[in-house]
Amino acid sequence: MPTATDSSSTATILVVDDLPANLELVAGSLEQHGYHVVVAQAGDEALERAQLVRPALILLDVMMPGINGFETCRRLKALDDLRDIPVVFMSARAEVGDKLAGFSTGAVDYVTKPVDSAELLARVETHLAMATMRRQLAAQNHLLQREIASREQAQAALQRSNAELEQLAYAASHDMQEPLRMIASYLQLIERRYADRLDADGHEFIGFAVDGAKRMQALINDMLAYSRVGTKGRAPAPVDSTELMRVVREQLRLAIEEAGAVIELGALPQVRGDAAQLAQLLQNLLSNALKFRGSAPPRIRVECNTVPGGWCFSVRDNGIGIAPEYAERIFVMFQRLHSRKAYPGTGIGLALCKRIVERHGGRIWVEPADGGGSVFKFTLARDGQAA
Ligand code: ADP
Numbered sequence: 001m002p003t004a005t006d007s008s009s010t011a012t013i014l015v016v017d018d019l020p021a022n023l024e025l026v027a028g029s030l031e032q033h034g035y036h037v038v039v040a041q042a043g044d045e046a047l048e049r050a051q052l053v054r055p056a057l058i059l060l061d062v063m064m065p066g067i068n069g070f071e072t073c074r075r076l077k078a079l080d081d082l083r084d085i086p087v088v089f090m091s092a093r094a095e096v097g098d099k100l101a102g103f104s105t106g107a108v109d110y111v112t113k114p115v116d117s118a119e120l121l122a123r124v125e126t127h128l129a130m131a132t133m134r135r136q137l138a139a140q141n142h143l144l145q146r147e148i149a150s151r152e153q154a155q156a157a158l159q160r161s162n163a164e165l166e167q168l169a170y171a172a173s174h175d176m177q178e179p180l181r182m183i184a185s186y187l188q189l190i191e192r193r194y195a196d197r198l199d200a201d202g203h204e205f206i207g208f209a210v211d212g213a214k215r216m217q218a219l220i221n222d223m224l225a226y227s228r229v230g231t232k233g234r235a236p237a238p239v240d241s242t243e244l245m246r247v248v249r250e251q252l253r254l255a256i257e258e259a260g261a262v263i264e265l266g267a268l269p270q271v272r273g274d275a276a277q278l279a280q281l282l283q284n285l286l287s288n289a290l291k292f293r294g295s296a297p298p299r300i301r302v303e304c305n306t307v308p309g310g311w312c313f314s315v316r317d318n319g320i321g322i323a324p325e326y327a328e329r330i331f332v333m334f335q336r337l338h339s340r341k342a343y344p345g346t347g348i349g350l351a352l353c354k355r356i357v358e359r360h361g362g363r364i365w366v367e368p369a370d371g372g373g374s375v376f377k378f379t380l381a382r383d384g385q386a387a
Contacts, residue, residue, distance in 0.1 A: 011056035011128055012036045016046040018064045026059060029117035043067035047075055050082055056128055062091045062098060070105045077106035086127045090115060170227040173220045180220065184213035222348035225280065229355045234274045236384030241268040244275065245302060248283045259290050259298050266303035271311055272384030277356045284349040285376050289317035291343055310362065310382040318373040327366050361386045
């Protein structure tokens with residue numbers, strides 16, 4: 001049986017008219033063009049036939065005894081399984097004024113009687129093609145909705161497992177601190193208490209072990225700081241970035257003095273964010289600028305501009321610089337461009353910065369500074385959070 005999905009000339013069309021002569025005319029020309037035609041002579045009969053054969057299109061006379069065409073159409077459109085079948089009214093010229101009333105019942109078109117068979121065929125073809133396209137669109141839409149739903153599910157699962165992993169990393173790092181402290185302090189105790197019984201190798205080996213424990217402590221501290229960004233973050237609040245810089249300079253006072261560094265500040269605004277995290281961000285950038293200094297005393301400049309949607313901070317140094325091919329890599333966890341001997345560090349600092357910036361709805365990158373050195377830039381969203 002042809003179904004409502006046919007748009008070709010094998011489609012089934014229900015023709016409804018109380019006058020047999022009209023039926024014959026319309027049905028005849030449709031059949032001549034290969035359509036399968038079912039007829040009805042009254043509104044209620046049309047509804048029954050439509051249920052039975054599920055036509056791809058209905059041609060419906062307006063003026064009929066019993067329930068007229070408009071009412072028939074209204075009833076059709078009230079039925080879930082029939083409402084998508086396009087209805088085309090057939091009305092005499094005198095009834096053209098009723099056209100709007102016809103459309104308001106849910107019809108897609110009308111043809112004027114006496115029906116011109118070429119026009120009728122053209123309209124039938126158009127509406128069948130449109131109905132097919134509507135169905136295809138609906139099917140695609142349905143698929144899309146399903147895809148969106150399954151992506152949302154996957155994303156929620158991913159977020160859950162990320163949060164779990166983060167908790168795990170946090171707990172593991174946290175719990176490792178204590179035994180590590182113990183290892184380091186007992187090694188130091190052995191070194192002190194048994195100093196006279198240890199030969200040069202013994203002292204050296206203990207020195208290596210203490211050094212390893214200290215490095216591991218630094219790693220654990222950085223990993224804890226990294227996982228805290230997600231788990232222990234505070235809601236965005238107003239933050240005075242001049243005050244932040246005062247705190248950061250205080251924290252780095254020794255390193256600044258030791259390096260003989262000059263730090264210049266531009267006008268810094270009040271922003272929104274998590275003050276502790278923003279301080280950590282600036283502190284990491286500044287301590288890198290101090291650490292990766294060249295032969296000249298460090299000169300570091302911190303500035304901020306407003307940009308659409310928020311602010312853009314920059315931290316410029318005159319240090320050793322970063323080759324452009326490493327500009328992305330340095331923000332990845334544990335990625336370092338130098339040996340531990342040349343510059344100590346864990347390779348977590350910039351990954352932590354990236355995480356903090358992203359949590360504040362911004363991005364971070366590095367550019368070469370004019371005359372050598374690097375400029376680290378980061379943006380913050382005006383509302384201090386990721387969209
Ligand atoms: P760490 O400082 O512990 O090595 P980071 O994640 O902070 O780790 O930095 C990653 C790498 O990026 C550093 O090892 C260094 O090679 C490079 N880097 C970071 N900041 C600077 C800077 N201001 N100047 C030159 N190189 C830098």
